[in-house]
Amino acid sequence: MSQLPQLKSSPVNNKKSSTERFSTATRTVPANEDYIQLIKEMRSQFVGPMPPNTFLRTFMPKSEGNRLPKGYHALFADLKIEKGFEKNFIQAVRESGLCSGLLFVDTNDQVDGNFNRKPGICVYKSDHEWAKTNFPLMEFHIERKPDSYDPFHDPPQDMKRSLREKYPFEHNTVNGDHSREQISSYAASQFSVQSRAFTFSLLFVGKFVRFIRWDRAGAVVTSRIDWREKPWCLASFLWRFGHSSDNDRGYDTSVSIPTQDEILRTKAALRQRAIDVAVAQGGSEKDILTSIYSSDDTFRKFRVVDDGPDRQEHFFVASVPQWYTSSPTGRGTKGYEALDVATGKMVYLKDTWRYVALGFEKEGDTYRLLEEKKVQRIPHRVCSGDIEGQETRTHEFIKQKWCCRVVIQRHHHYRLVLGDLGRPLSQYTSTKELSQVMLDTIEAHQQAFNAGVLHQDISGGNILITDDGRGLLIDWDLSRRTELAVPAARLKSRTGTWQFMACARLLDPGNKTHEFWHDLESFFHVFLYYTILYQASRISIKDRLTILTQMEQYFDSSINRLDASDSGGKTKLNFFQPFATDFQESDLSKFLHETTLGTIFDLRDLFVPLYAVRRAMTNFRNMDAFLPSLQEARDRLKCSKPLTDILKSRLQGQGWTDDRSDGLFGKPPVQKKIKRPAKRKGKDTDLDNKPDQKKKKSRVSQDASEIVVSSLVLDIFNP
Template structure:
């Protein structure tokens, strides 16, 4: 089985906001482990095949002597590095079958994060021509990359730490703090660089079908090997490619000799045959014709699910049968409606899919879960699962440093398995709602489904969100119906109405406020009222985003940000306060539901005790409301809902000339570090020069802390 390349991504992932680099760092910081000795890294993740004896391996001596140990620009590093990596002799290349290309030379806007690419990408030789023929603005480079190398000109810009030899590594942080001690601006810049590295990893995982990815980070002449999967990242010790070139050369040789699966490709995905692509396109077009909005362009709607020349096939195992070819069905898919833009977690890719045998349209969900209620994806009779989690947790290997920024993990390591799920209901996204009538009718359908599941199967959904509601046009219905999909996180309930699964789950934007403080809620099971609260937030979100109102551009997103960060039960009321909706029905529905959910002291008895039991009181109000109010069928209005922070802000310039002496620095005050807060007026103080203060080593600080504890702390007798 061979690997596939350049999977299309959803239009939201192409045009929508992206997480800032520092956001990637914060989201991943507790799921990194290292520094792993390079020899152990290679033997664990790229074991030398018994049949592959490196008799044609180019000599590693002096392989990277032209790479400087520090430079003023990244080009001074990556140009000689790429030349050394592509070196060939009569015996063959350094990495047989692969070529290294300077991707940094093909960037449309080098000063914007959205357009940034890794400095060097490794490709299979046949794929290089495809990449070089593409437009500079294209992201096809990451759709074909086997691995990539990011370069910085100075070793002090390394995000990670190499502890001294013969020490207890658990006393050292994996993260390097040289850049913190030498100034806040430098600290932020180093986080930006590593965050951009993570952003490239995330994009490769979105544009390829992968189980993991190798990358290389080089700072001056010091290199680190990294392995990424949906549970986190394993980091190797830094090694100097000038002094120890054999490490990088051995890595490249092993990388070239392993299989596509050994390089991280999910080889269970295949290219669709030409006739299968035609079948997929025609089936999707026919299904969209039954769901098309009045006046909507058919071909534009088809493009949301079909990218010409990019149709793929995957087999899905039947849930109640053992793994075998006779118990699998072949599904065709193309452009997803949702692409994951984060490293950790489910990494979900959701697509319209077509059964290759019957042409039936379904929804295919490709995801990484820590649950075991569905048959996972198998490759060569082995379950596809993550491996980083094996090295995380309390029982870390002796070579591992302490977790970054904490002595204990904030989030328990997640062992994830790869799943593909096929869901029968296929409709249009909830975001395509036409007006007030469809919004409230569709959400009432969802509410009915929630109550029916509880009454008939004693089951809670536990993940009510805009992404888990689809709109389906049925022949006997004037308004599209709302379908609640993705019951993967659902749970049966006990006799007291609480979910049997105690762990809190859900989409963060729409989680009930009592469950939204994740560090404190691991033992809080869901109840029906939590899902009802999530549905209230779904309607509120839709009203701010797609209903006509008097808020200026940008204000809906700002209000939603404030709402999301609040843990108060009245957060929804605060987000909707003062908003004048053109639809009186929307305002009335929100006011009534918010009073049911969190009544104020001024509310009368008729609004109290409604948010209880099986939701019958809420259903009675909602059913009567839909029957007696005139609801606007087509008053949809688009409001700007982009991220507040610009994803295209340029990186702050930095040169090696501005680097303070190593091991020294000044520490800014807390007010200077809090640059996001508005400074308070304060009396002028005499100007003075900042003094460079020698900082004690971590070993000295630990010894002082240990002596302080043994002496009984502050005030102990000496």
């Protein structure tokens, strides 16, 4: 077994994929801001410039006996590129016979409404008669840009290796950044709706073309090819792709189409699951959606070979994921409620690309350990294992002499199946139930720590509510074994979900070891987030907007630093001062009852001594009398007992009310707007072609209709 690599950098920044699910933003993010975010998170993840022949030989091996058809030289040489490139190129490819089994479609003006994206040319299998952009069906995309929009910058061929390691292959200009984000967004869209290990694309820039291969570690990009002087190179790409198998095109062959009987069984199980959730919330069958699954063609059968000694094979059927990430790189996690074909039981299937680095354990192995140690309030592991042959390859080339400066993480495709289901934390029926769930999961966290495992990613998405109103703590893939020696980079890697990360970790990224009390603070941020966001329905529009603004500053604010990392947490720091100005009791008491309010501030007081700016309090007499020393505060939070004592005391007390009746069945009274790019309404607003378009001014309307009331029901298929 090869030695595992060390972590190159922190696996978590303020990434789009990990933040938008819990964003509290009260405005719709324009497309150009969405572009900026993707440019930032894709920085240094393009490996190149790989020689074109090496690319073809490595990723697109030719089949024996398959020879290029004749006549393509003249077709490519005569192709006009100044105007109507897409139509001219499609005609040339069709007449050449290079890709007889594929359909090339000019989609330059045909946007996919689900993503607001439109590559210049989309390529489909010939049995799909599709006239516009359709990311679920797309084989690969082709984009064309003027020469000045090239997102990459090839170094001189004679540049020494030592200089190449410092050379920025990415062309960091306004036009280059825009093109790079654009093609990255196409890959991200394709990955999000297809079962894929990798995908390809072509990028034409002026009279040149680049070949690109994308996977969850990054992208391998070739040097520029003058495709009219060397038409055989482009022809070879098209010919080899057209004659390749689904596996060689990047499809995940461990996913297949279920039988009609399996689809019907899964539909029935999904419906019964929705009824069970509704009843658990005090409702009935009439409260669920008419259809709680998507159309038949979205159902897929997933194969999982357990990595236990018996290597048992399991199959599960699911429709669209409950949630998925929208970044082209990283873990790319998708979560499904699925039917176990063998047992007929509903399970939770997690499809992810796990980190392959020192200090990162397989999540299934962590569940095994926790079960052996009899840790309570965690789901039962059904099976788990790597998907054979599906590991990222981008990292393989970072030591090649042609490679420029990059930061690449290695990933392996992995599935985990859990036997216990729960509803999202957003569907709590009362703040008393929410408090009980928090107590359960904090106790589970402590038991796991006693067993030698620190979670390191406490968030609203990693806590579930069972049908009997208790808590489950899930998602242990970023956890750390406390007794194992791991590299300093792993200890200081900033894992977690941005909105819920400890203030200390946000303020000083990459320089502090993740400690036990950081997770305890994250539990507090989760409790604060869900009590405020889902309870602020009883106050005026003006007060509600004030609260939402404070929430955005508290949970979402970030600053991009010169070293490309993100920092934040200043509003959290202010809240942990003895005389905080945000989230004052007088404001929160307008919509939170006394017991919930007391719980919030009792928990907050545990962290105030850790962050209090004591020099600013020298003018206040007897301040130390009620504020413990920093060391006392740290010692107190070496275990979770202070938090659990507060929650137990409050839960045993009186004064709890049914304060979530208007928010039952996944209909929170206050909800964020979904962060999507602004829809295009014509050429004047086409941000695919105008990277420097001015940002739209955000506004917050005083009209009550602008307060978004969520229409989500059961949160089954929406993050």
